[in-house]
Amino acid sequence: MTAISGIGAATGVSDIMHLRQQIIDRSQALQQVHSGNAAIAITPSESTGSSFTGALKSALETVNQTQTHADAVTGAYETGQVxxxxxxxxxxxxxxxxxxxxxxxxxxxxxxxxxxxxxxx
Known part of the structure; x- marks a missing residue:
């Protein structure tokens, strides 16, 4: 078994945290629009949507890989390999x-x- 690399997991978690921040920012912008305090109009571009979708998919794949790796390491420990x-x-x-x-x-x-x-x- 190889040693655990925290780089892949950290990248996945940081991607998710980045997505979370984008969601919070958009939510705050929506609240401003709803309350009538928005100074500018919000016009989402198509590229923003596709990059968000791609980033979300990539983050979910990374989380899945992290869970699969944890299961594999656990199984290896149970069989005495680790x-x-x-x-x-x-x-x-x-x-x-x-x-x-x-x-x-x-x-x-x-x-x-x-x-x-x-x-x-």
Whole structure:
């Protein structure tokens, strides 16, 4: 078994956190528009949407890879191939943090969607 590389997991988590920040920024802009305090009109471009979609897909794939790696390391520990429990625990923790960040992004997306639906009423 090779050693755990935190670079891939950190990149995935940082991508998710970047997406989360984009969602928060857009949500705040929507709230300003809804309250009538917006100084400029918001016009999303097509490239913004496609890059957001690509970034979200990439982040989800990274989270999936992190979870798959944690499962593989856990299985290797259970069969005696890996004897370093710290390596197993680190992989499980990275997987847990990545999944939790994904849940937070999902919650923000749902909140933004609900805000948009309220604007249409």
């Amino acid at each position: 004897t370093d429990i710290a390596q197993v625990m680190l992989a499980r923790q990275q997987s847990s943090v990545a999944f939790e960040a994904t849940l937070q992004v999902r919650n923000k997306l749902l909140s933004a969607y609900q805000d948009i639906m309220k604007l249409g009423m």
